[in-house]
Amino acid sequence: MKLEIKDLNVSIDGKPILKGISLVVNPGEVHALMGPNGSGKSTLSYVLAGHPKYKIDRGDILIDGKSILELSPDGRAKLGLFLAFQHPFEIQGVGLSKFLFTLAKLKNEKLSFIDFKKQLDVNLSLLGVDKSFIDRDVNVGFSGGEKKRAEVLQLLTVKPSLAILDEMDSGLDIDSMQVLSKAISELRTPKFSCLVITHYQRLLNYLKPDFVHVLVDGKIVASGNAQLALEVEKKGYQGMAV
C-alpha cells in the first residue's frame, strides 16, 4: 500500500507539533523514522491512525492516492492501516485469543475458529510465547515485553498492508527485539509497507529499512538509506539538525 504524507502540519491545543512533514512510503518499502524524545514521532503515528485529539492545520495524508483525513480510526484500519502502540491499553475480561479472533473476523467474516487457531499456533511459535499467553486478558498485567508481543500477535493476525510500529523496541532486550523483527519480516511482501518509528538505531540492525528519515522538532531534517541510521548513532540527533 502506498502512503503519502504531504506538508503535514499538526497541533494540539494550539501548540504546533508537526511542522510540514512530507514523506512517501511505496508498496513493499520499509521506512524508519528516527528522532529524539519530543520530536513528534508518536504524534505522527497517532495522526496517521486518526486519533481525534490532534488538529490538522495544513497538508494531507493519502493512502493509495486517496485522502484519509476524513476517515475514523476504524475506517483507516479497514483500508489496511495498523498501528502497533508503544503503550497499548488493558482490556479487562477479554481474553487475548478471543480478541484476536474478533480482529481476524473483522477481516474475514467467514473465518472458522479452527482455521484461526491453526494460524494462531504458528504465530505463537514464531514469537516464542507459551500457549497459555493467549488465555490472559488483553494486556492485563503484561510485562513490557509481553505487551509488545501481544501487539505483534495482533499485527500477524490482522496482516495489514501498511504497518506503523511506534517504538517497538522500547524496553526490549536484544533477544526479544530479534524475535519481533523476525516476526515482522514474515509480513514482508511486495505490497506490504511499513513505517518503523524508533529512538534508537539498534532495532534497525534487525528490521532492515530501505530508507531512514530523521525527525527533529517536528521536521524531517535528513533522509537517506540505512547508512543514515549509523550516522545518527555516531553524531547524535543534535548533529543531524544542523
Place this chain on the structure above:
Amino acid sequence: MSLTILNNDYEKKYGFSDPEKFVFKTQKGLSEETVRQISKIKNEPEWMLDLRLKALKIFLSKPMPEWGGNLKDIDFGKYTYFFSPSDKIAHNWDDVPADIKKTFDRLGIPEAEQKFLGGVGAQYESQTVYHKLREDLAKQGVVFTDTDSAVKEHPDLIKKYFSTVVPAGDNKFAALNTAVWSGGSFIYIPPGVKVTVPLQAYFRINAKNVGQFERTLIIVDKDAEVHYIEGCTAPVYSTDSLHAAVVEVIALEGAKVRYTTIQNWSSNVYNLVTKRAVAHKDAVVEWVDGNLGSKLTMKYPCVILKGENSRADILSVAYAGKAQHQDTGGKVIHLASNTSSRIISKSVSKDGGRSSYRGLLRVVKGAKNVTSSVKCDALILDKLSRSDTYPKMKIEELATIAHEATVGKVGEEQLFYLMSRGLSESEALALIVLGFIQEFTKELPMEYAVELNKLIQMEMEGSVG
C-alpha cells in the same frame, strides 16, 4: 428462535402487548376490601387472610422510604393490585389460553423448557398460568409450583417458613407484597436431592398500571441442591407499573442454592424487590442478579449466615441507561463463626443513567473467624451518566475483610486503541463493557450469557462515546 429472556431490541421483542383480558380484577387502588377480595378469590385459609390484613396495616403505617431512588411519583391509588388473566394453571402449554401462550412463545419459554430446564413456571400479571416439573424430579419429591397452590397443598411448609425470612414489617414494599401477594414460585427440595438442571420461572406484566407482587419461597432441605432462574419483562407503556416482589430462601444444613435473576424491565417499571436468604450450618447461598431496564430498581439481595461454616456469594450487575436508576447491591450478615462471604457488584451507566451500589456487611459480636470480600466496580460511559457507592460495614468482631471499589471511565485513548484495530465505536464500547461484566456473565447458563451479550451490544449502538 433463540431463548429470548433477554433480547437485543426491547421495543420489538417485548414491547408488544396483548389485549387486556381478564377473568377477575380488583378495583384500582388499595384498601382492606381489595385485600379481602384477593384472599377470597384465592379461596385462602383464614390464617393467610389475617397475615395479609396485618401486613396491610403495616404498609399503611410505614412512611415512604426517603433513601435510594425517587419514590415520590408512585401513586398507590392508581394501580390495579390483582389482575387475573386466567382461572386455572395449565400443566401443558396447549392448555394455556391462546393469546397468553403466544406471548410466552414469542419470549421463547416453551423452547427453553425443552432444551435445558428441569421445570418451568410462567406468571402473567398476578396469576401463574403454567407450571410444569420434569417427572423424574417430581418422583424424587421435588416440589415446584406456584405459591398460591402451595398454600393449599403444602400448608405446613408455608406456615413454617412463609414470612420468616422477610417479615411484613421489614420494609414498606415487603409489607405491600405480603398484603396483596399473588403467584410466585414455591420450591421444596427434599433432603439429599441434588437438582442438576435449573428450574425457571418467567414473570410478565402485560396490562397498564398493574402491580405484580409475586411471592417466592424456596426451601432447600439438608444437603440438597437447586439452581433457580427467574426472568422478567414488560411491554413499553407510557404509564408506569409496579413490581414489588418478595423472595425468601431457606438453605438448611449443608444445602446449596443458586438463585439467578435476569430482569429486563421496560423503562416504566418501578422494580422494588426484597430478596433474602438464610443459610444454616454448612449451607451455601449464591445470588446471581442481573438488573437491566426499569425506571427505578431498588434491590439488595441479602444472605443471613446463621449457621457455622455457611457461605454467601452475591454477584450482581446493573445497567442504567437513559432515565434509569439502578440502586442495587448486596447484604451479608454474619451471625455465626467460620462463615465467609463474597460480594461482587458491577455497574454500567450510560446516556444519563444512574447506578448506585448500596451494600451492607455485618459481623455480629461472637461470630469468630469470619472472612469477607466486597468488590464494587463502576463503569461510566459518558459525561451525562452517574455512579455512586454507599457501602456500609458494621464489624463487631475480629474478622478478615477485604474491600475494593473502583470507578472507571471509558477513555478516549482506550476507544482509540480498539478503533485503530478496526472496531467501530459501538463495537469497541461493547467489548469494553462485556469484558467489564465478564465475571458475571461467565456464571450464567450459556443461553443467557449469549442473550446478555447481544443486549449489551445493542445498547452500545448509537452511542456518543
